Amino acid sequence: MNSRSNIFQGVVTSKDEVLRLDRAIVEILDIEISRNVAARLIREGRAKVDGEVVTKPSVMPKKGQTIVLEVPRPSVPEKGSLLEPRVLFEDEYFAILDKPAGLLMHPNTQYGTDPSVASWLESRQATSLPTGQGDERPGIVHRLDRGTSGVCLVAFEKDSFDNLLAQFAERKIRKEYRAVVYGKPRFVSNRIEKRLTSDAKHPGRVCVTDSTRIGTRDAVSDYEVLETFDNFAYLRVEPRTGRKHQIRVHLASEELPILGDPFYRVGKFHPALLPRHCLCPDRPLLHAYSISFQHPFTGEGMSYCVEEPDDMVEIRQFLSQSTSALEGGDSV
Template identity: 30%
Template sequence: MNETYLVEETDQSKRIDKLLSDVIEDASRSQIQGWLKEDYVLVNGKAVKSNYKVQAGDEINWTIPETKPLELEPENIALEIVYEDSDVIVVNKPSGMVVHPAAGHEDGTLVNALLYHCNDLSGINGVERPGIVHRIDKDTSGLLMVAKNDKAHESLVKQLMDKTVERKYLAIVHGTIPHEYGTIEAPIGRDPKDRQRMAVVDSGRDAVTHFQVLEQFEDFSFVECKLETGRTHQIRVHMRYIHHPLAGDPKYGPRKTLELDGQALHAKSIGFEHPRSGEWLKFEVDPPEEFTETLEYLRSKS
């Protein structure tokens, strides 16, 4: 598909990768940077770099390349299986692992590891996301439930939609929260100023996060968050919204923060009804070493 955009006065001096991420629906800035490198984007008939500052009257022409189908390969990656039967797997995902393959993360994902571990995952989400019912972010650690067949998948998704799945997270956030409990009820959607981020916007989908302050430090708080809904980056967006962004969050947090490999967020527990037996199952795991060491450091400074 070939498209053309004529740069207007209001676009003057914008970086071309930023401008096109606003213009092209469902294209991320990193994707566009890749297209620029491969000369899929031309300005006035010439190739330019991602940092090119557009000028009024520039004619930008781009061709969206055909996406190559992902070929999923089982990979012998260590998994911490918390629970498994013929219907469900509950896994403790480490921080730094992507849940399923996508552009830029074709291998080394949780799905690649699961395919090596077992070949009976549900197919409802297609070949790229077998068994995946819900996700947690790459740098978030903790519990994730996976469906091993379509019937289990449908049951778990329905429970998520009915808000009966219990999900609790631990987080370290900036600032001292002045009250012990709170509920954030604010709709979340794509950030109109940055398509790679989510934000609280009037046009967003309903989102509710409950939190409890577990511990206070000089400039940080240790909190437990309970999800009522499961929007993309929900806890990260909601805590930023109330001016207490997560420590170490490269997307939603301040630059001056604790030295962490990503946001201090851990999916501590998950509870759900077994899709076959109807039995209530609940699992809980401790946060990883980096998280607990950060807590100890904050305690020592207080």
Template identity: 35%
Template sequence: MPRERSLSEEPTEFVVKARVEARRIDHYLHSRFPDYSRSVFQKVIDAGAVLVNGQPVKASYKVQQDDVIRVWLPTLDHGPPKAEEIPLSFVYEDEALAVVDKPPGMVVHPAKGNWSGTLVNALQFHLDELSSASGEHRPGIVHRLDRDTSGLILVAKADGAHFALARQFEERTIHKQYLAIVSGAPGRDSDYIEKLIGPHPTHREKMAIRRPEDGGKEAVTFYRVVERFRGYALLLCEPKTGRTHQIRVHLAHIGCPIVADKLYAGRDRLTLGDLIGPDSPDADRVLIDRQALHAHRLWLSHPKTGAPMELTSPLPADMAGVLDALRAHRPLDEPGRR
């Protein structure tokens, strides 16, 4: 059994459903998070790290329908991550940092449910030095990308470089551009989306547009339409803040969810049939089976020399294939179509 360590920095928040009403909260939390024992949750509750409707409770509290529960889960220690021989594409590397072109489907660092096969496991095989500033489970990791988002991610080799890069993120002097293929098309060619983002009230894996009193925090995304198609568009997005799932939530909010984004678009794939009709030959061919979001460009100052750096990553094959299919089957200027 893994042993429990310190509490997570960010709480998990969710709403109690009617079917679990009147259960002790320690029993309820254990059933919802089976990796943790009931005795662990009793200690977490005693430490004041479980809030119900904004107030601490005792382990004997009976949960009620529509209770809003916020819990700081203990981190689980499976030991330091081990080096694994996993191929990586390095865009840049020197003695202070490396920049990796992360493939889709790769989790950045070990966590519950993903203790191997992560970017950290691969980095420990490929690099001799990694910063320790983020702890033993996340060596070298300065920022993250979602599992199914591809593209550029910074890796610090030394603690000094890590702190310098973290300061740039905090001061918002590192600039990022993403390319996203979306369903629908914005009415404007470019715009800012300024909507507060916080934990979803009922779905613990999602984020949502929230009010300040519900945990919403400032989130700003600039977008520009690069190419339009019938029913779809290619957008260039620049997040001005760094909230979890920010681009995905903002684009879904304006009615243009990212293609194949299971959480926010409701579908985890795009097929050729979606573009040309279900009765067409080869209609079942999957064009992409992950969210069509790619971290395309980074601007930063070198953490040691201060020299300006600009790094780019071309579109991966799956997103490029979607664009080829859209140009072939969904051009705006197709005769007789609107």
């Protein structure tokens, strides 16, 4: 274990001792990684069970044992690297960015000094940036999860920051996402209205609830099926509220978990269900496709969209080709 790594640990409970080590890491440790990544880290000798290095993902840890995982920190990318946002629009008040998957919105304790949109903003801004929820989020108007790609807003000064936050609070900003999900939608289009709350069993996650007690929040998501494949679907999703992990949790609650999501799943998904030569994604295939709002000073209507990244395009192509082959049988 070294200083260039983040360290995560957890204790195996009675319900977890039936899990392989790679699956236990995903379920027990408070870290967003896929089972494939967990298995790779284990094989690299970065996992310990009760202080002993384990290199086989199939090992079954026992109740009461402590799992420790070392996750290397990526080096801070140089200017112009892939882990920098792309500027779609910019003036003296705010900017519209295209965030790549893997880039944090703001620093946090889990990922240490990993690069983020906030640190990128600070590196190129001569004056101090406005903050809302603590100094660790300068200029950040709204969040995208680390694994989510696509369009987002940042502000350069206080008045535009407050105006954009107010537009979000008043639900005047319209956002559209695209998602590849595992499962067969029951409806061509549907509205999901389910309250969300913190998941007591898994810190950092949320779950649906029927309770209306303090601490729960209303959440509404609309989705439309754009394309169906064998056991998979491609969706357009519009969140009408902006809650943490809202789309991921809502879709999973409808038995339509996002492909590649390590946290919010339904039952057991096996990579073998994917078409031949199609690799299981190492991030949730969720993309912030477009955003529409009013300019904070001129009031002009603005709308920007970003086409989905290559990993989503490639998997959709694999799924489409596989479905066509199944429907066509052996005919040529």
